Amino acid sequence: MRDYKKYLVWEKSHQLTLDIYRNTISFPKEEQFGLISQIKRSSSSIPTNIAEGCGRNSDKDFCRFLYIAFGSANELEYQILLSIDLKFIALENGQKLLFQVEEIKKMLNALITKLNKANS
Template sequence: MDQINSYRDLKVWQRAMDMAQSSYELTRSYPGEERFGLTAQTRRAATSVPANIAEGYGRSSKGAYLNFLRIAQGSLKETETHLLIAVRVGLATEAAAADALRQADELGKMMRGLIIRLEAHAPD
């Protein structure tokens, strides 16, 4: 197992960064009229995921870390919803959104597993 010296060593954070990047790349194709709408909302939610994972890792207690992981989960579901709305309203095709949605699904499973493992250990 690789040693964890920083939040940047966490696979879950790395995957969250990949998903945020994919979301940014997808939203580049949205029309300019969405700049302050779905483009901004999607990007904000997507960047919130790795940011909250990192912030939680930097906290001094497991309880705080778990709280930030749960916030990251909420932001992930928000990101997925924005991507699905973009497909439904014709801003993106299903094929174009598929990679970001696949990454989000995988990331959600990873975060849930991390939360379960942290909860299983003795309280902080």
């Protein structure tokens, strides 16, 4: 069994989730059950799926959860872009968040590739 807290990609995705929560505080209240809920869910889904995958018994299962985390990162990327366009997040803050998402996606891709090569 793996310790998810030892993975840098988990650490960075956890930090991203904290940053998303901080940035959504200023969103309009009418978005509480709309975009706020969606963006928080997709951001927290990334480290959650990494953690859940670490609890699985095989690299194949772990990899499957990493793919889910990658999908959530893509979803979050769009939601950040939407939030910038709607002026809910300042451009500078949004760009920082997008950079974090891109870095996490690259790390997830590298880990997925490494696991797939080890099992082929």
